[in-house]
Structures are given as C-alpha cells and as structure tokens.
Amino acid sequence: MKMKILTLISLQFLAFIGFSQLATVSQSASALVQNVLLGSGVTVSNISYNGSPIAIGSFTANGTNLGLNSGVIMTTGTISTAGPEGPQGPNNQDNSGLDNNYGGYGLLSNLINGIQTYNAAILEFDFVPYSDTVRFRYVFGSEEYLEYVGSDYNDVFAFFISGPGISGLQNIARLPNGQTVAINNVHSATSNTFGSFPPANAQYYVNNSGGQTIQYDGFTKVLTAESKVQCGQTYHLIIALADAGDGIYDSGIFLEANSLSSNTPVEISHVIAPDLFNSQNIMAEGCVTTTVTLTRTAAASGSSLTVPINTSGTATEGVDYTNIPNSITFPAGAQTVTFSFQAFEDGLVEGTETVTISIPIQDPCGNIVPLELTIDIEDIQPVEVEIVGGEINCPGEEIELVANVTGGAPPYTYVWSTGETTSSIFVSPGSTQTYTVTVTDDCLNQSATDDHVVTVPIYPPLILNETPDITEICPYIPALLEANASG
Structure with missing residues (x-):
C-alpha cells in the first residue's frame, strides 16, 4: 500500500511539472512590443532591437514560481528549448548559459564603472502616454545568484527613459526604496569565494535552488518600473541587458504582458461564457453570452458618468446578435458597469462575422480615445456522432465502444441502446449485435444517432480425427498414433 501511495504521489508530481513549465517562443521585436507588452493608455512607434535573435x-509561465503568467523575455544567451542553456527549468545546473557572441552595450558598462559587457540585448521604442504616469511589471533572474554576489561579475540591466521633464537618461529599474535592481543589491545572506555577505533587500529575492520550472538560480519578486511623464508627449524607452566581465552564466528579464500602460479614465474587459472555442475572442451562435465590463478608478467614481457605445463590424445588430445599449451610465460611487449580448443561432452557414464595440472616452490629455473590443461570431457545426470499437475474436470477449462526437457544444447527453448514459460502454456479446447511441448537445439541443455492428465470428464445432484402432499380433511392435483437430 505504501508503495502504491508513493507511486501515485510521484505521478501527480511529474504531471504537475509537465504542465507547469516555462515555455518560450521567438517573435519579432515589433510583434513583442505591439502585441504582447503593450497595455492600455500608451501608443508605441519606432521599435528596434539590437542583439541576438535567439535572445528575445x-x-x-502558468503554474511556475516566476510570479508572471506571460510576457516578453530577454536574455544574455538564448531562450531556446533545444538544449539546457535556456531559462527553462528545472534548476539543475550551476552554470547554465550560452555565449551568443554578440557585443556589449556602452550605457550598461557605464553603470558598472566601465566593466566590459557582452551579449547585450537592447529593445527600444518611442511611446506616448495618455496620463501622467507610465509603468510596467518585470522580474530579473540570473545564473550568477548566489555564487557571484559581491563580485564584478554582476550581469547588468536597465530601463532607460528619456523625454520631456526628464533630465537625460534615467534608469527606472529601481526598488521601492530607490536603489537600482542588481545582483549585489537584491539577495539573501550568502558566503561564496568573494566573501560573506549579509542579506540585501532580501524581501524582493526568490531563491530558486532546486526549482522545477525555472533554470535561473535566483530571481527577483515581481517589481514595477514607473516614471512620471507628461500626457500626450513622446518619450523614448531603452530596455537593455548584458553579461558583465565575461559571456557566460546567463541572466534574463521577464516583462509582464500588457503591463506597459498609463492610467486611462475607463478600461474595458470582457468574458465569453461558455468558452466553446477556447478563445475569449470568439463567441458561438445560440448559447453563449459575452459580458462586457467597464471599470473606472475610485478617484473618478464620485459623480455619475455616461459613456456612448458604438457598434460596427460585419455582423448586424438585431439580426446576428442581440441589441447593445447606445450608452451606459456609471452611477455616482460605482466603479464598474456591465452589459451583455448573445449571438443568434440562425441555422445559416455564414462563416466568421465580427462585432466591434467602440466606446469613445476623453483621456487626461483631453483627446477622445476609443476603447475598442472586437469579437468574432462563429457558426456551431451540426452534431455528428460515430461509434468506434474494436473487433471480437471469440464469443463473450469484452470490447469498448466509444461515441466520438463533433459539432454542437458540450456537455453532451448520451443514450445507448443498452440504457447506459456514458460516452463509452463495454460490451461482451455472445453473438453478433447492433448497438445504437443517440447524442444531444447542450447548446443547439440537436441530436445525432449512430449504429455499430459488433460481429461475433461463428466457428464450426470442434472435430477430432484420430488414428483407427490397431490390432497387434506381437507385443512391442512400434506404431504411429495421430490426432487431427478441426473446427
């Protein structure tokens, strides 16, 4: 019993590891900024990247201990999953990394007293904020924890911002106490070949020794880079990272998805339920509701606010989907308001149709900026079912019959000719039988039926043909006796 329990726990642990791993995908710098990093209240332009293409x-990171679920990653080596050099877990090497043979970056060398830098990854772009503050969230991790605390081999990174109201280049990669984020500034107590060191801002440090999902030996907790800005003005941001002293022992920056943002008066979000297409941007005809939520800050909730709602797209309001209100009002004191709509199930094969909801809002700069949400409407395919089963070699042998369903929408209701109501059944017929299943979906309330014949072979009766009787005159004379079976 103990062995079985240990085996079960081990399998569950391995399953957890298998589904809770850091996964990385190469993308262009433009796509990463525009489609991954960018949040609300900011527009970007002039995106460029200088560094190894395998480093960004x-x-x-769902289910990992990183603290961020998704976003942009930059490293001083590689993001590849092809070998052990990338940031993917487990933490099973003390010196993981790849020298990608790219050069350093002078601005980063200047931060560390002119020490030579290597393998720099530099992402930069212009942006326009639509409030007085811009921010994004990040995690910094490194293989140099904790072996190189107190040394000059501290990989370096910075977030340089410049623009109106900012003197020169300012590094906004700082802790809440104003100190810059670096290996020597954020760590637990440690002793290594460079000496013994007390903890430094250890409340922001995660010791990842033996971690199962991230390779880096240590990383920061989730931090926020933030700067005061002027509404509607153009700023420049440089996100840079490099090895220091040599090109080995990688480090990485994780930038949270949609976190490059500036406060907006109203923000829009939505939920599609049930999520039949496993996408929060696609709703199905007939039984799905999209609920749209508008949210404003507590500071702005003191008075009522009415905002107009405009609709467009290839789908027609009142024909393809229910009516959406022309406006919605935040009552005084309310921070959120919601409205919902559904797509009609019309039985027509129309392909993908779209509905775009546009809500014009005045930003703090005085500009009218529409909040937009685009939803695709897809047809639900008719319900179809096919029974799949094996073959029987002998009467009474057991096989499984499985009802494979396509179309419609789950959950499905099953009714077999045997009276069972599961998606599969086990049968052991003594003779050829026909089995039937009827499946009904939960959305369209459509039914489909399939028959399946389980053929049981009929064998002729067993016959034994043996050697005829032999009469011997003398004892001990050899004779051949045979028995032949058939049937």
Missing part, C-alpha cells in the same frame, strides 16, 4: 521572445 515571448513566454508563458
């Missing part, structure tokens, strides 16, 4: 991409 997007990541997902």
Whole structure:
C-alpha cells in the first residue's frame, strides 16, 4: 500500500511539472512590443532591437514560481528549448548559459564603472502616454545568484527613459526604496569565494535552488518600473541587458504582458461564457453570452458618468446578435458597469462575422480615445456522432465502444441502446449485435444517432480425427498414433 501511495504521489508530481513549465517562443521585436507588452493608455512607434535573435521572445509561465503568467523575455544567451542553456527549468545546473557572441552595450558598462559587457540585448521604442504616469511589471533572474554576489561579475540591466521633464537618461529599474535592481543589491545572506555577505533587500529575492520550472538560480519578486511623464508627449524607452566581465552564466528579464500602460479614465474587459472555442475572442451562435465590463478608478467614481457605445463590424445588430445599449451610465460611487449580448443561432452557414464595440472616452490629455473590443461570431457545426470499437475474436470477449462526437457544444447527453448514459460502454456479446447511441448537445439541443455492428465470428464445432484402432499380433511392435483437430 505504501508503495502504491508513493507511486501515485510521484505521478501527480511529474504531471504537475509537465504542465507547469516555462515555455518560450521567438517573435519579432515589433510583434513583442505591439502585441504582447503593450497595455492600455500608451501608443508605441519606432521599435528596434539590437542583439541576438535567439535572445528575445515571448513566454508563458502558468503554474511556475516566476510570479508572471506571460510576457516578453530577454536574455544574455538564448531562450531556446533545444538544449539546457535556456531559462527553462528545472534548476539543475550551476552554470547554465550560452555565449551568443554578440557585443556589449556602452550605457550598461557605464553603470558598472566601465566593466566590459557582452551579449547585450537592447529593445527600444518611442511611446506616448495618455496620463501622467507610465509603468510596467518585470522580474530579473540570473545564473550568477548566489555564487557571484559581491563580485564584478554582476550581469547588468536597465530601463532607460528619456523625454520631456526628464533630465537625460534615467534608469527606472529601481526598488521601492530607490536603489537600482542588481545582483549585489537584491539577495539573501550568502558566503561564496568573494566573501560573506549579509542579506540585501532580501524581501524582493526568490531563491530558486532546486526549482522545477525555472533554470535561473535566483530571481527577483515581481517589481514595477514607473516614471512620471507628461500626457500626450513622446518619450523614448531603452530596455537593455548584458553579461558583465565575461559571456557566460546567463541572466534574463521577464516583462509582464500588457503591463506597459498609463492610467486611462475607463478600461474595458470582457468574458465569453461558455468558452466553446477556447478563445475569449470568439463567441458561438445560440448559447453563449459575452459580458462586457467597464471599470473606472475610485478617484473618478464620485459623480455619475455616461459613456456612448458604438457598434460596427460585419455582423448586424438585431439580426446576428442581440441589441447593445447606445450608452451606459456609471452611477455616482460605482466603479464598474456591465452589459451583455448573445449571438443568434440562425441555422445559416455564414462563416466568421465580427462585432466591434467602440466606446469613445476623453483621456487626461483631453483627446477622445476609443476603447475598442472586437469579437468574432462563429457558426456551431451540426452534431455528428460515430461509434468506434474494436473487433471480437471469440464469443463473450469484452470490447469498448466509444461515441466520438463533433459539432454542437458540450456537455453532451448520451443514450445507448443498452440504457447506459456514458460516452463509452463495454460490451461482451455472445453473438453478433447492433448497438445504437443517440447524442444531444447542450447548446443547439440537436441530436445525432449512430449504429455499430459488433460481429461475433461463428466457428464450426470442434472435430477430432484420430488414428483407427490397431490390432497387434506381437507385443512391442512400434506404431504411429495421430490426432487431427478441426473446427
């Protein structure tokens, strides 16, 4: 019993690891900024990247101890999953990394007293904020934890911002106490070949020794880079990272998805339920509701606010989907308001149709900026079912019959000719039988039926033909006796 329990726990642990890993994908710098990093209240332009193409991409980290679920990753080596050099877990190497043979970056060398830098990854772009503050969230991780605390081999990174009201280049990669974020500034107590060091801002440090999902030996907790800005003005941001002293032992920056943002008066979000297409941008005809939520800050909730709602797209309001209100009002004191709509199930094969909801809002700069949400409407395919089963070699042998369903929408209701109501059944017929299943979906309330014949072979009876009787005159004379079976 103990062995079985240990085996079960081990399998569950391995399953957890299998589904809770850091995953990375290479993408262009423009796509990463525009489609991954960018949030609300900011527009970007003039995006450029200087560094190894294998050192930048997007990541997902659901179920890991990183603290961020997805976003943009930049490293001093590689994001590749092809070998052990990338940031993917487990933390099973003390010196993981790849020298990608790219050069350093002078601005980063200047931060560390002119020490030579290597393998720099530099992402930069212009942006326009639509409030007085811009921010994004990030995590910094490194293989140099904790072996190189107190040394000059501290990989370096910075977020340089410049623009109106900012003197020169300012590094906004700082802790809440104003100190810059670096390996020597954020760590737990440690002793290494460079000495013994007390903790430094250890409340922001995560010791990842033995971690199962991230390779880096340590990383920061989720931090926020933030700067005061002037509404509607153009600023420049440089996100840079490099190895220091040599090109080994990688480090990485994780930038949270949609976190490059500036406060907007109203923000829009939505939920599609049930999510039949596994996408929060696609709603199905007939049984799905899209609920749109508008949110404003507590500071702005003191008075009522009415905002107009405009609709467009290839789908027609009142024909393809229910009516959407022309406006919606925040009552005084309310921070959120919602409205919902559904797509009609019309039985027509129309392909993908779209509905775009546009809500014009005046931003703090005095500009009218529409909040937009585009939803695709897809047909639900008719319900179809096919019974799949094996073959029987002998009467009474057991096989499984499985009802494979396509179309419609789950959950499905099953009714077999045997009276069972599961998606599959086990049968052991003694003779050839026909089995039937009827499946009904939950959305269209459509039914489909399939028959399946289980053929049981009929064998002739067993016959034994043996050697005829032999009469011997003398004892001990050899004779051949045979028995032949058939049937």
